[in-house]
Amino acid sequence: MLELNAVESGYGETQVLHGLSLTAQQGRVLAILGRNGAGKSTTLKTIMGLLPLTSGGIVFDGQPVSGRPFETARSGIAYVPETRDIFPSLTVRENLEIAARRFSRAGSGWTMERVLELFPRLGERMGNGGAQLSGGEQQMLAIARALLMNPRLLILDEPTEGLAPIIVKLIHDKLQELKTDGLSMLIVEQNFGFATSLADDIIVIGKGEAVWSGSAEDIRADDDVQHKWLGV
Structure with missing residues (x-):
């Protein structure tokens, strides 16, 4: 591959x-x-x-x-860097929507709903800014954002x-x-x-x-x- x-x-x-x-x-x-x-x-x-x-x-x-x-x-190919590189001034929702809009494809497997099923904690934090998240929450967000690219x-x-x-x-x-x-x-x-x-x-x-x-x-x-x- x-x-x-x-x-x-x-x-x-x-x-x-x-x-x-x-x-x-x-x-x-x-x-x-x-x-x-x-x-x-x-x-x-x-x-x-x-x-x-x-x-x-x-x-x-x-x-x-x-x-x-x-x-x-x-x-x-989707990449989750060691530094996570989420956007600290954007909300969790906005971080996810950037990837969802740019990489959405008809019939694609990963949607906003599906990544929130994988990481329910993100669903509770959708209105919080990236800088307000714990390290673990930031990692969840980084992985969820990568999955929305449907790699x-x-x-x-x-x-x-x-x-x-x-x-x-x-x-x-x-x-x-x-x-x-x-x-x-x-x-x-x-x-x-x-x-x-x-x-x-x-x-x-x-x-x-x-x-x-x-x-x-x-x-x-x-x-x-x-x-x-x-x-x-």
Whole structure:
């Protein structure tokens, strides 16, 4: 579904990714693991066109990814950044309506009603501004807004960052519902238990390169990989 082939990218003259290759398969969840600074978030930003691809190729559903964020979103990839990037001065309703208006399609699966069924708390906060929400509520809003784009691939960067354990469990349960519904996902996550209980496939990045790949079951059983590349 999504293929990265020998991708190189970085920030200005600082190269972060060094020939990274990976494949995210349709209907499955792929988690990218690695230590801080390994290149995980850089990978997602390069896919979305937020950082320039300096070498290699990115293909989604058989077509080259344009490198322009809006066109990438239009192609069916939705991105929830680590910073969430909701509009703090807009209400919850307004944040959702922006995505619903721009990406609504006849017969599309995700509607305002459906995302509020997934996240009932947002329905209680529709008139509140983004800046008035808790961190967990902001994450719910960011995911709901991404779903209203009706993506074929949902990309999430550190979805549990800074959240209380009870909210982490809620986010896990909701993502598990999306997985059960067949939504393909690509997740960067530092929480090893969260990632390996949700993902089907794992790729570990070290110094901008893929250093290990396999199933979630495989990496849970491999203490050496966990210690060497993840510090678990």
